Amino acid sequence: MTQNWGMTIPFYDRSLARSRELIEELPELGYTDAWSAEVNGVDGFTPLALAAQWAPGLRLGSAIVPVSTRGPGLLAMSAATLADLAPGRFTLGIGASSPAIVERWNAGTFDKPYARTRDTLRFLRRALAGEKVSETYETFQVQGFRLERAPKTPPKIVLAALRPRMLRLAAEEADGAITNWLSPQDVRKVRAEIGPGTELIARLFVCVSENVDQVREMGRRMLAGYLTVPVYAAFHDWLGRGDVLRPMHEAWAAGDRQAALKALPDEVVDALIVHGDAATCRARIQEYVDNGLDTPVLAPIPGGEIPIDQAVRELAPTR
Numbered sequence: 001m002t003q004n005w006g007m008t009i010p011f012y013d014r015s016l017a018r019s020r021e022l023i024e025e026l027p028e029l030g031y032t033d034a035w036s037a038e039v040n041g042v043d044g045f046t047p048l049a050l051a052a053q054w055a056p057g058l059r060l061g062s063a064i065v066p067v068s069t070r071g072p073g074l075l076a077m078s079a080a081t082l083a084d085l086a087p088g089r090f091t092l093g094i095g096a097s098s099p100a101i102v103e104r105w106n107a108g109t110f111d112k113p114y115a116r117t118r119d120t121l122r123f124l125r126r127a128l129a130g131e132k133v134s135e136t137y138e139t140f141q142v143q144g145f146r147l148e149r150a151p152k153t154p155p156k157i158v159l160a161a162l163r164p165r166m167l168r169l170a171a172e173e174a175d176g177a178i179t180n181w182l183s184p185q186d187v188r189k190v191r192a193e194i195g196p197g198t199e200l201i202a203r204l205f206v207c208v209s210e211n212v213d214q215v216r217e218m219g220r221r222m223l224a225g226y227l228t229v230p231v232y233a234a235f236h237d238w239l240g241r242g243d244v245l246r247p248m249h250e251a252w253a254a255g256d257r258q259a260a261l262k263a264l265p266d267e268v269v270d271a272l273i274v275h276g277d278a279a280t281c282r283a284r285i286q287e288y289v290d291n292g293l294d295t296p297v298l299a300p301i302p303g304g305e306i307p308i309d310q311a312v313r314e315l316a317p318t319r
Contacts, residue, residue, distance in 0.1 A: 005317040006033030006297035009047045013308040027057040030318035035063045035297045045078050054088040060090050063178050066097035067120040069106045072144045076127040083151035093178050095160025115139050128154040135275040162235040167193040183271040184238050184287035191292035201295040206274040208311040209304030218303045219269040220261045228252045278314035
């Protein structure tokens with residue numbers, strides 16, 4: 001079994017304020033990592049700052065912080081703060097995100113996502129190393145920025161990457177790649193793009209439940225919201241699911257959400273969401289690892305027969 005076994009924080013069934021005890025328990029359960037996310041709930045940094053104090057043995061990572069919702073300097077400051085709180089244990093995960101998050105929710109500009117991610121990565125490498133940065137990049141310009149207190153141990157930087165161009169950037173210039181919504185078999189195709197030496201991280205949505213119909217109903221709602229986003233639609237086209245997902249995309253584009261949900265096949269839900277009893281789920285997660293995933297980051301979702309805290313314990317690698 002991989003030595004990395006991550007958990008998403010905070011948990012889906014509770015606020016960050018109510019997450020302390022379970023986060024404190026993660027290291028003794030065998031979890032090695034805690035990874036945040038940033039969509040429309042908590043921000044990507046605050047949970048990690050608290051976890052740095054609550055569970056000092058964990059590696060902490062953001063999966064991911066968008067590169068277009070903060071200025072480059074502010075992003076460097078936030079990363080430096082976490083690197084100071086958890087020296088050698090913080091990994092900064094950044095990515096292009098999506099037009100909905102960047103433009104509709106944050107009044108930013110979602111333009112040249114690949115170039116913006118590449119430019120931000122290159123800026124952060126220099127800034128977090130303590131350099132004074134004056135540079136004109138393709139997507140932004142920085143004049144005379146230097147961190148007041150650069151971290152003694154600069155954090156590793158990993159990229160959200162779904163398709164070959166971004167995956168190759170992650171392998172060539174970053175410290176790893178983060179992916180999402182894929183099956184164990186899909187891991188092999190992703191791994192082939194980055195080679196054996198690049199860390200591959202993926203968030204895996206897990207429902208500890210043997211009620212297959214209920215899981216599939218819930219899974220369809222989750223997946224339809226993601227797989228209709230252009231970047232994920234393109235990802236699954238690349239993975240070979242274009243034909244099977246076409247009816248869902250057509251119904252969604254026509255505004256018929258119920259038809260879109262019905263058009264999402266059972267086999268796609270079963271491929272992309274880990275479900276079953278806890279032992280079955282752990283075995284499924286191990287399939288991802290066996291196919292080349294270095295760091296599974298579990299995201300237990302509500303709806304199963306057991307509460308989230310029990311699922312966190314039963315999914316632990318020490319079980």
